Amino acid sequence: MFSRKMNFKKYPSQELFEEYIYFRASWTYLASMQLLSRKSKSIPNYKCGFQYNPTVVIGGPNSNICLYMATILCTYKIPQLMYGSAPLRNIETQGVFFYKMFPSGSHQYRGILQLLLHFRWTWIGVIYLNDDNGEMFVHNMLPMFSRSDICFEFIQKLPELTFSNDAEWMIREGIEICKVITRSTATALLVHGEIQSMVILRMFISFSEFEGIQKKTKVWIMTAQMDFTSLPFQRSWDINFIHGMLSFAVHSKEVFGFQKFLRMKTPVSERGDGFVRTFWECAFHCFFPSSSSDKETLEFCTGKEKLETLPRSVFEMNMTSHSYSIYNSVYAVAYALHAMYSSSIKYRTLVDRRRGMLLNQKPWQLHPFLGTVSFNNSAGQLVSFDKNRELVAGFDIINWITSPNKSFFRIKIGRTDPHAPPDKMITLSENTIVWPGQFNQAQPISTCNDNCYPGYRKTKKEGKPFCCYDCLPCPEGKISDKTDMNDCVRCPEDHYPSQDQDLCIPKSIIFLSYEEPLGISLAILALVLSFTAAFVLGIFIKHQDTPIVKNNNQNLTYILLTSLLLSFLCVFLFIGQPGRVICLLRQTTFGFIFAVALASVLAKTIVVVLAFMSTRPGSRMRKWVGKQLASSIVLCCSFIQAVICSTWLTTFPPFPDSDLQSVAEKIVLQCNEGSPAMFYSVLGFLGFLAAVSFIVAFLARKLPENFNEAKFITFSMLIFCTVWLSFVPTYLSTKGKYMVAVEIFSILGSSAGLLGCIFSPKCYVILLKPELNHKKLLIRRKNLKVYAFAPN
Template identity: 65%
Template sequence: MVVFVVLLFVLLPLAVTKVSLLKCNISDPLPINHKYYQPGDFIIGGIMSQIYIFLGDITFEMRPSPALFEDPVYFSARATYLASMELLSTQDKFTPNYKCDSKNNLVAIIGGPNSYISLSMATILCNYKIPQLTYGSAPVIDKETQGVFFYRMFPNRDHQYRGILHLLLHFRWTWSGLVYLNDNNGERFVQNMLTVFYANGICFDFIERFPQLDFSSQVLAMAKEGSKTVRVVSQSTANAVVVHGEIQTMIIFRTMLHYSVFEGLAVKTKVWIMTAQMDITTIPFQRSFDLHFMHGALSFAMHSEEMLGFQRFLQKQNPTSAKKDGFIREFWELAFECSFPNSDIKKQDVEICNGEEKLETIPMSVFETRMTKHSYSMYNAVYAVAQALHAMLLSTSKHRAMADGGRRKVLYQHPWQLHHFLKSVSFNNSAREEISFDENGDLVAGFDIINWVAYPNQSFLRVRVGKVDPTASEDKQLTISEDAIVWTSRFNQAVPLSMCVDSCHPGYRKVKKEGKPFCCYDCLPCPAGKISDKNDMDDCFQCPEDHYPNNEQNICITKDISFLSYDEPFGISLATSALLFSSLTALVLRIFIKHQNTPIVKANNRNITYTLLCSLLLSFLCVFLFIGQPGKVTCLLRQTAFGIIFSLAVSCVLAKTIIVVLSFMATKPGSRMRKWLGRRLANSIVLCCSLIQSLICAVWLSTSPPFPHFDMHSTSEEIVLECNEGSNIMFSCVLGFLGFLAIVSFTVAFLARKLPDSFNEAKFITFSMLMFCSVWMSFVPTYLSTKGKYMVAVEIFSILSSSAGLLICIFSPKCYIIVVRPELNSREELMRRKN
């Protein structure tokens, strides 16, 4: 059975164009009539039909092209060439390249509806430099030869492709599919744009081609081939599928899906994302096909506005009201499945058309009573030619005119003369939308995003839910209202997910799976110290220096400034200990001063004892330089005061120890050590040792003094406010000299621990220096392995423990005798114990 194509992109635009021309009333804005203008013609509809429009009295003639009924090949080059050559022949006489009727001059051609027709049309007509306006998809042509004669009532295709990319990224449909028509535009899309999609994180589970639609007898073979594509689409886990095609692609698409269901293949619901070139089209045997697959689909569409009075005009149309319209009778018969008695197309077993049928009763898949996007483009194309002709008339009438019986007549002999005026045409149509072309001949406009809502009775709605504005910034080109979108029931009215795997949540990073597309990945936790604060991040990143990751590693938390303060228990306990020990030292000093004339106090250099107690008191008090917020002054005094005070204390212990040894040696007969005894030696030892340490500290402060410093890295969750030592070498010299004094003191005390004497302090000094050395030997590794404010705490603890060791080990036995056993603190007891 030969199936004649009743395509909406041909039938409806032709009817719409006529209505649009009557509605816009070209004779009003363009005051042209017979006395100023010799009628020309321009043709609409490509191979299917011709409309001769005579500006002046605005008369129309519509008649079907012979190619419609002579060639069973749909959209064939042969039919297009034939129709194009007819335009270059004398009217009603097919003599190619010969035209003798001067009253019908070809001005411009409006063709379409797909790129294949436009390309075939351009092959013939570009040789004659005839302006061609395409209301459908533009072909891929040579810009330098054919492109100069082309004007596309379609925005730049790259704007649509970027819109598709932005749409996929907006809904995070990174795992998608692609089905495209196997033509030049489809191949160009695959070759040029897929790399852009991949670069922006979009990958495709499958890339399939639509089968080719050629002859009506091959529909079954086409459907079988298409069922393989449908099987691939249905088995895919991608829920979003980009469909790139032309206006006739919908015929193939519907046939594929219907045949697949007929074969028992369950077609899984997808979100179809269709290009603007596609639209609902129907051939007779598809009238009963379900449109439910379109429910929830998204498509791009050329921007359009409603035309007032259009539907009212359609309601008045019938075959008898358009006597000069030879096309409407064929449309009427095919649309209503009836036949006129005198029809050229003989049909069997069909009803007789009475001409009173209502267009509203036709299924929307066959005929829509609202102006479609292609019809709107055709309307603008006619208007653009009319405006260009008007501009051309005003220009040429000033230079090329001749009198003819009191009338002026403008002659158009060269079609290429219209190009200049078409390039610069700019006007507002009756819907108050501005129409103009860019430098490449593309319509300056954006795209609408349409949501399809289908109903069981084969009716549907196109709901505008967004738009693509190519003039906006890159991040604002796409605007869409998610709440206005109706999704298919499979997704429970929630935004569908189309990803290879679930998103990697914040705190995780993507790791590519071997052998899988880059959209398929595993999710691994971020390494320690790094975060990811968005879904599907390729890598984790470090927080700023003054922030640290939370436990989930998805946000950065501001670090608190940390230092050993008086507000925390640790600082309070250390400060309390320092106060207690300093009070105890002051008490011991007071006891010794009170009992300064007793033998036990006077023994072994009373002044050195006082100096030792004062240095111990200062060592306890210097702890307060380490507690609290570090400042410039406290940083300068901390280590230097500690080093000098402790050197003074240890030098006092060393002096006392040396005095004990010399005192014993001086008791031997004939010893020359007596001359070394006295205050001069002890004072010299103390003064010399303290002076050396003070000199080291002075060099330190003059070369590289300590300063307040914010340590960002020692601890992960805090900023440590500390005193930077300035020079670690000088700090090591201070500690080294102090350690040297301690070792010498311990050695001398250890050697003198068994010397006989009633008040021999060597044993007590040995124990105290043993404790002192143990504390500071353990201090070094502990200090180096501790971070933050606890480094300060370690040093404070070492100061307190070593100072307390000296105080307790040296002075507790003496205080015991002075306070508890005063009877032992006498000369007689001293001599008795000595003997």
């Protein structure tokens, strides 16, 4: 609510109305009718005496001026060139007479959109003039901004002054707009207006200071329809708010000789031009004397004042975009008239008749020539119209810089290209941009909240526009590598997220190799155990004629020791980078060798039991005790395992594979078993042999002392079964190269258990107690003949 104590007398409201009223387009009616009437009197449709015959009318920059012109001039089919924004009009009745020295408005709005997106200003305020063009901009163009993720904190319309008693109401509305701007968090403000909008905006900002409204630095973005305009009483007002402002302007170039032309314009040189004298008085604060009394009280204009001494807020020596459009309009008419007259001359031969016809040319006859005009102006720019009779040109992007003397400079920092793709239609020289002083030359940020940086994703705030959001960390396994991503994405399978979840890092390739401590340790352990097995085998071969070797089934002992030696060596198939051949041999070789070893143990155990039973008087088991039984057991068990392995290799053979999922940051090179069922069938058969051997050995553990090898087999099978029973859950719960290490530990542990438990007592006797390795010491007195339980 407004304070009832507001004193509107301190505002120049009456002076405001008197100055602002001349911007009202209805005054154009009078000027339009005067073009169609006598010089001294305005009587529509009646001419006598000296007559004006207007061929073309150039109007602007206010769109309503062009609209009011059209109401009268279109009746006479007079071509009209507009150098401001295009008014809303009836295409069929009025549009055919318009030629716009202003590029397509949609092109400008797309350029503004790209500018906002370029600087990532997604949270903006919009101020627009309360007219038809402003309403069209809000209803048609702003939705296009929203579709490109631009949000609006506020959309305010500038009040339109209609009568003098509306001045105080207009000031109230303006102060409210300033309060909205001050409270807003948006840094970028887009202003869509007309030539007079700058006057209104300056007034609102200045008047708000009287109400103690604190200024807040903003980056203003002005449309090309606007320009710097000042009323006389605004001359001393501060213009610092436009410092760092960005605006669009119809593309223009400096015209050679323009400043020289301006310097020639003086009240002395233009005595018949009352406009120059009026401008001179306003610009230099002086008066031309109209009577002798004036000389005593007022400062007179000498006519020798220099225009270049005026600050730019009063007068610009450089050609503005609007002036450049007027310049091109005049030349476009000249070229069109030349084309029309040249065409008329071809069909007329009599000079007098031709002159008469040329003087009586009708305005509508110029349309075909004006619509197709195309020429290069003195600045070297091509001037032409498109099929919609709009100027084919782009826009300049202007950076405004103010100086302490209340002057300003326009710096071109970029431009738009009407023929470029939408995402490349603007080019900017960011290094030359001067931002408002509060930002310390850092690019301003205009967002609803802080950006969601890489590693985070956006999530909507309830009840807020879509530009307002919270930031949540990416879930595990996903990353966001850009600012303000709507969702996090998963890395490719051969990459993993960084710790900050802002980039994907290539996974390193791992396998159990000889270059790492674990691989070296296992290889050395396998070699040591292999040499141990070979050493034991050598001992037994060397002492093959001793009773302790003969009496323990010599052939089975050699087979068992050889299979244990090979089982230790097969560990080297599990270390190193997996290849096709290695994967085919790894599990099948291990499975077959272990089957032979376990079959040998089983055969030794069965032979021990049968040998004990055959020593009883009248036993029929003696015929089963011999080499044939042991060999049959080994061959039968080995054949079954060979069939399983062969079936595995022919149906679903193992192959080299890479595991991308088990270890987060690694690619594990491994051998894929091909068929888990066949893999566990091989292990299952080994478990079956081990279980049978353990049960038989356990039942034979209490045989007489001569048959105590069953005790050693029992202990060895207990270790074997314990190792492999613990292998299964450990193997299934381990990932990566450690799965291979677990299997190697199981192979080495179970093989070492067999080697140690079965052969260490015998080696102890052979090497350290040779005196016990005699037949007479192996025979008990009550069983003098039982030493032959294990015939060779």
